[in-house]
Amino acid sequence: DTGVSQDPRHKITKRGQNVTFRCDPISEHNRLYWYRQTLGQGPEFLTYFQNEAQLEKSRLLSDRFSAERPKGSFSTLEIQRTEQGDSAMYLCASSYTGTGEGNEKLFFGSGTQLSVL
Amino acid sequence: DQQVKQNSPSLSVQEGRISILNCDYTNSMFDYFLWYKKYPAEGPTFLISISSIKDKNEDGRFTVFLNKSAKHLSLHIVPSQPGDSAVYFCAASAPYSGAGSYQLTFGKGTKLSVIP
Numbered sequence: 001d002t003g004v005s006q007d008p009r010h011k012i013t014k015r016g017q018n019v020t021f022r023c024d025p026i027s028e029h030n031r032l033y034w035y036r037q038t039l040g041q042g043p044e045f046l047t048y049f050q051n052e053a054q055l056e057k058s059r060l061l062s063d064r065f066s067a068e069r070p071k072g073s074f075s076t077l078e079i080q081r082t083e084q085g086d087s088a089m090y091l092c093a094s095s096y097t098g099t100g101e102g103n104e105k106l107f108f109g110s111g112t113q114l115s116v117l
Numbered sequence: 118d119q120q121v122k123q124n125s126p127s128l129s130v131q132e133g134r135i136s137i138l139n140c141d142y143t144n145s146m147f148d149y150f151l152w153y154k155k156y157p158a159e160g161p162t163f164l165i166s167i168s169s170i171k172d173k174n175e176d177g178r179f180t181v182f183l184n185k186s187a188k189h190l191s192l193h194i195v196p197s198q199p200g201d202s203a204v205y206f207c208a209a210s211a212p213y214s215g216a217g218s219y220q221l222t223f224g225k226g227t228k229l230s231v232i233p
Binding site: 040 | 158161163220221
């Protein structure tokens with residue numbers, strides 16, 4: 001178990017380009033989350049998967065954003081037509097719950113730092 | 118509308134002394150609270166948590182206190198060490214609601230500097 005892995009660690013892109021990030025959760029974890037953190041703020045929830053099903057999206061997730069988790073394993077987050085306001089750290093987290101009772105601890109990856117020029 | 122507030126952006130403490138980080142929340146539905154520690158260019162690392170049925174939880178040098186009536190929690194670090202220097206985030210969640218997500222709502226963080 002090597003923890004939550006995110007790739008790439010850093011991404012610099014030009015405005016208007018598409019970018020894709022990957023997240024590999026802890027292997028036995030059935031839940032996967034994407035958060036975004038900007039400078040001076042705490043992480044903000046973007047979207048959530050239970051196994052392969054995307055169950056919730058934040059209003060922060062505009063239609064330029066899409067996330068997938070095929071086969072309930074790794075996940076990708078794609079941003080189309082990037083804007084300068086998309087510059088942020090994108091964090092992936094995973095957790096496990098067998099009973100659905102909540103009180104979960106989320107384990108975060110190191111994040112992907114996106115800079116849109 | 119910030120539901121979790123950390124009103125002190127920064128805190129400096131001498132090594133060996135107590136560090137006290139504070140957090141206030143407004144959503145009365147929150148029933149589980151967590152503290153995360155974050156180093157630059159790294160993701161948040163879980164530190165300690167507390168359920169609303171308790172008022173104190175201790176783990177080594179770290180103790181979290183919860184005052185539900187005041188909607189306030191605090192993290193105590195005793196004794197503080199230089200390696201504790203990081204940004205500390207308070208986070209909270211409401212009860213899991215069936216098919217709904219389990220979201221954490223984070224504060225803006227407090228940067229702790231422990232001076233040798």
